[in-house]
Amino acid sequence: AQSVTQLDSQVPVFEEAPVELRCNYSSSVSVYLFWYVQYPNQGLQLLLKYLSGSTLVKGINGFEAEFNKSQTSFHLRKPSVHISDTAEYFCAVTGAGSYQLTFGKGTKLSVIP
Amino acid sequence: GAVVSQHPSWVICKSGTSVKIECRSLDFQATTMFWYRQFPKQSLMLMATSNEGSKATYEQGVEKDKFLINHASLTLSTLTVTSAHPEDSSFYICSAGQTSGSLQETQYFGPGTRLLVL
Numbered sequence A: 001a002q003s004v005t006q007l008d009s010q011v012p013v014f015e016e017a018p019v020e021l022r023c024n025y026s027s028s029v030s031v032y033l034f035w036y037v038q039y040p041n042q043g044l045q046l047l048l049k050y051l052s053g054s055t056l057v058k059g060i061n062g063f064e065a066e067f068n069k070s071q072t073s074f075h076l077r078k079p080s081v082h083i084s085d086t087a088e089y090f091c092a093v094t095g096a097g098s099y100q101l102t103f104g105k106g107t108k109l110s111v112i113p
Numbered sequence B: 001g002a003v004v005s006q007h008p009s010w011v012i013c014k015s016g017t018s019v020k021i022e023c024r025s026l027d028f029q030a031t032t033m034f035w036y037r038q039f040p041k042q043s044l045m046l047m048a049t050s051n052e053g054s055k056a057t058y059e060q061g062v063e064k065d066k067f068l069i070n071h072a073s074l075t076l077s078t079l080t081v082t083s084a085h086p087e088d089s090s091f092y093i094c095s096a097g098q099t100s101g102s103l104q105e106t107q108y109f110g111p112g113t114r115l116l117v118l
Helices: none
Strands: A003-005 A010-014 A019-021 A024-026 A031-038 A044-050 A056-058 A064-068 A073-078 A087-095 A107-112 B004-007 B010-013 B019-025 B032-038 B044-051 B067-073 B076-081 B090-097 B113-117
Touching: A003 A087, A010 A019, A019 A107, A024 A073, A031 A064, A031 A073, A044 A056, A044 A064, A044 A073, A073 A087, B004 B090, B010 B019, B019 B032, B019 B090, B019 B113, B032 B067, B032 B076, B044 B067, B076 B090
Parallel strands: A010 A107, B010 B113
Antiparallel strands: A003 A024, A019 A073, A031 A044, A031 A087, A056 A064, A064 A073, A087 A107, B004 B019, B019 B076, B032 B044, B032 B090, B067 B076, B090 B113
């Protein structure tokens, strides 16, 4: 079984400032890791994913994340945020060969003008 | 690619009625579809997993007779909330995935359906 911890429930940040949203996971098997973004009253959109290979993963909208196996982390970063990045961000994990996603509780990113 | 649609996006119904929500993969064949429920300001909770042509697998605590899932084709799954009550009001989200091909190992989510039971 896997679990996901998103350490911050809310992150306010000024426009054009950098941001890091933290995600830690636990698993007894190899994992695949995902970040999804949810805008108000909408479904989830895939930002990026780590399946294998390079530990630095680049996604859409200028986001990137780094898989750190020793620290069991998959933190999401963006060097300069925009107002349009205001949304809820979910980290998720699935065991290799499995389909079932386990989600974190989400981090609400609020970008302040 | 990898677009998933849901219909309807909003539904308001009276207590005791049944509501059907459709989930379609528009540009790929989804061997597996998932149904989630999301309460306000909370994360997604998996309700059930369905594979095309077989019975859905429900998570613990989810009433299979209340939440009927049908995955009749590789592009369509339906969730029917039977005899809906106010406590069933929620945001229902489906996702779809493939067991092979370029979309393997990733779930793609629909836009969600907001159900309000009066």
